[in-house]
Amino acid sequence: xxxxxxxxxxxxxxxxxxxxxxxxxxxxxxxxxxxxxxxxxxxxxxxxxxxxxxxxxxxxxxxxxxxxxxxxxxxxxxxxxxxxxxxxxxxxxxxxxxxxxxxxxxxxxxxxxxxxxxxxxxxxxxxxxxxxxxxxxxxxxxxxxxxxxxxxxxxxxxxxxxxxxxxxxxxxxxxxxxxxxxxxxxxxxxxxxxxxxxxxxxxxxxxxxxxxxxxxxxxxxxxxxxxxxxxxxxxxxxxxxxxxxxxxxxxxxxxxxxxxxxxxxxxxxxxxxxxxxxxxxxxxxxxxxxxxxxxxxxxxxxxxxxxxxxxxxxxxxxxxxxxxxxxxxxxxxxxxxxxxxxxxxxxxxxxxxxxxxxxxxxxxxxxxxxxxxxxxxxxxxxxxxxxxxxxxx
Numbered sequence: 001x002x003x004x005x006x007x008x009x010x011x012x013x014x015x016x017x018x019x020x021x022x023x024x025x026x027x028x029x030x031x032x033x034x035x036x037x038x039x040x041x042x043x044x045x046x047x048x049x050x051x052x053x054x055x056x057x058x059x060x061x062x063x064x065x066x067x068x069x070x071x072x073x074x075x076x077x078x079x080x081x082x083x084x085x086x087x088x089x090x091x092x093x094x095x096x097x098x099x100x101x102x103x104x105x106x107x108x109x110x111x112x113x114x115x116x117x118x119x120x121x122x123x124x125x126x127x128x129x130x131x132x133x134x135x136x137x138x139x140x141x142x143x144x145x146x147x148x149x150x151x152x153x154x155x156x157x158x159x160x161x162x163x164x165x166x167x168x169x170x171x172x173x174x175x176x177x178x179x180x181x182x183x184x185x186x187x188x189x190x191x192x193x194x195x196x197x198x199x200x201x202x203x204x205x206x207x208x209x210x211x212x213x214x215x216x217x218x219x220x221x222x223x224x225x226x227x228x229x230x231x232x233x234x235x236x237x238x239x240x241x242x243x244x245x246x247x248x249x250x251x252x253x254x255x256x257x258x259x260x261x262x263x264x265x266x267x268x269x270x271x272x273x274x275x276x277x278x279x280x281x282x283x284x285x286x287x288x289x290x291x292x293x294x295x296x297x298x299x300x301x302x303x304x305x306x307x308x309x310x311x312x313x314x315x316x317x318x319x320x321x322x323x324x325x326x327x328x329x330x331x332x333x334x335x336x337x338x339x340x341x342x343x344x345x346x347x348x349x350x351x352x353x354x355x356x357x358x359x360x361x362x363x364x365x366x367x368x369x370x371x372x373x374x375x376x377x378x379x380x381x382x383x384x385x386x387x388x389x390x391x392x393x
Contacts, residue, residue, distance in 0.1 A: 051124045051138035058097040059122025062088065062104030063144045065095075066118050072378050073244055073266065076148065077284040081109040081117075088120060101125060106141075114148040116381060119392060141392040149382040150375040151239070152232030153323060155345035157197035158213065158366035162223060163329070163350030164202040167209030171332070171358035175213020175366045180321055180343045183278050186369035193366050194218040209358070213366070228325060228349035236325065240290045240307055245269050249293030249310065254302045256282035272302030275321035275343070275370075286322065286377035294328075304374055314341050314362070321367075322374035325349075332362035344370035 066088055078084045086108045089095045094103035106120035121141040158175045159165065167173065175195040179186040195213030196203055199221050203211060211217055229236040240246075247269060256274035257265040263281035265271055272289060274282035286304040294310035303321035306312075311328040314320075317338040323345050324330075330348040332341055340363040348356055358364070383389075 048138065051126065052140065054101055054124035055122045055138045055140040056142070057122070058102035058104050058124060059120045059140045059142045061097045061101075062095065062106060062120040062122055063118050063142060066108060066120070067144070067146065067381060067383070070381050072380060073285065073287060075108070075116075076377050076379065077286075078110050081111060085109050088118075091121075094123075097122070111145075114376070116146045118144045118146060143390040143392045145384045145388050145390065146381040147384055148376060148379040149233060150379040151234045153325075153345070153347070153371075154227065154231065155323065155347065155371060157194040157218065157345070158342075158364045159195070159330075159346045159348070159356070160197045160223065160227070161330075161348045161350055161356055162199060162201065162225075162228075163348070163356060164204070165196055165198070165356040165358065167203075167205045167211065168357075168359045169207050169209065169361065171209045171360065171362040173211045173213075173358070173364045175216070177368050178343070178365050179369045180275065180278075180367060182276070183369055183373075185278075186373075190368045195366075197223070199223040225349065228327065228347055236307065236327075239288060239305065240309075242288055243290035243307065244287035244304075245272070245289045247289070247291050247295070249291065249295060251296040251298060253299040254297065255300050256280065256285075258282065273304060273321075274301070275303035275319065276301050284377070286374050288378050303370075305378055319343070321370045323347075323371055329356055331357045332359065334360040334362070338363075340365040343367040344374065 075086065078086065088107060089105040091105055094105040096103055102122055102124040104120050104122040106118070109117045109119065111117055119141070120143075121139055123137060123139045126137060158173050165173070173195045175193040177189040177192060179189060192214040195211040195216045197218050197220055200219040203217050205211065252270060254270045254272045257268040257271040258281055259265040260267070264285055266285060266287075271282065271285070272287060273285040274280045277283055288305045288307070289302070290307045292309050294312075295308055296313040296315065297318045297320075298315040299318055301319045305322055306320060306324040308324070308326045310326070311331065312324070312326045313331045313333070315333050317334070318341060319338050320341065321343045324342060324347070326348045328348070329350055330346060342364045344367050346364055350356070
């Protein structure tokens with residue numbers, strides 16, 4: 001009886017071992033499944049994070065591309081938001097980031113006279129493909145606050161030169177700040193500048209030739225060759241490389257061309273804007289003009305930044321609004337019925353230290369409005385130094 005009871009107990013213990021083994025297998029399986037699930041989730045989180053970071057890099061590349069490809073002549077004079085915005089591609093036709101890492105699109109907005117917002121959304125390549133196929137994925141939207149970065153030419157006189165200046169007839173160099181007729185968006189005139197700024201060369205007048213300003217002539221021994229080739233933010237060569245219009249030596253007659261789909265044909269190399277009628281279709285067009293040698297201008301007008309590698313001769317009633325830089329001499333004759341040959345600032349390097357010959361009714365008027373307007377229309381942009389980046393949603 002006792003022996004039979006012991007056998008029953010032993011048989012029961014063998015049954016428990018099987019149950020324990022099965023339980024252990026279940027626990028191990030659960031642990032393996034949990035580890036696999038955790039690993040899968042970690043992989044998904046890591047992949048999602050990678051896509052987010054890639055999308056951010058794509059958006060950043062899109063912002064930088066817009067900065068590098070900025071077109072001042074078509075962007076700087078646009079209306080402020082919300083009247084105007086400029087698309088940077090579109091969701092349906094997004095641009096591909098460098099290296100094919102993703103696609104981006106967005107807009108740029110003008111927030112003020114010198115401030116712009118570049119708003120770009122970027123997606124990594126897999127997410128971009130998913131969106132196109134109707135799915136979803138990672139995206140990052142960032143903005144960059146930028147401002148115009150005008151070149152500092154150091155213009156503090158109507159005429160800056162290294163050589164002598166000879167004024168005859170009724171020629172006049174005037175450093176008193178004046179706004180061109182019809183330019184309604186100018187600030188009030190600023191303080192008078194010098195008429196002529198030179199390192200100490202001779203300024204001669206005969207007949208009714210005159211120099212006006214405060215003072216009329218200022219001698220600045222710091223003026224040298226570099227004053228005409230190295231400026232704050234750019235060199236003469238860099239500006240020439242950015243030129244909207246490039247012409248060889250010759251005689252030119254320039255006038256606004258109101259053809260083309262926009263009413264101002266910017267493909268015409270002799271269309272240098274319309275400073276006489278600032279409200280016209282070409283009134284906001286301020287090109288950078290580069291002439292690779294000596295040039296003569298005998299009609300009718302232009303505006304912007306004029307770069308001449310040699311001597312510039314201006315005849316008749318020609319008028320230019322903005323900044324003019326000659327690597328040699330400036331010569332004028334006549335003046336017709338116009339108020340001035342130049343409105344803005346003129347710099348003549350005089351590589352041979354020759355004499356500037358201003359005769360007839362030639363007039364050079366200092367105009368801070370013309371200078372600032374030309375700079376605003378032709379300047380590139382740069383990121384604000386503080387708080388330039390912003391995360392958008």
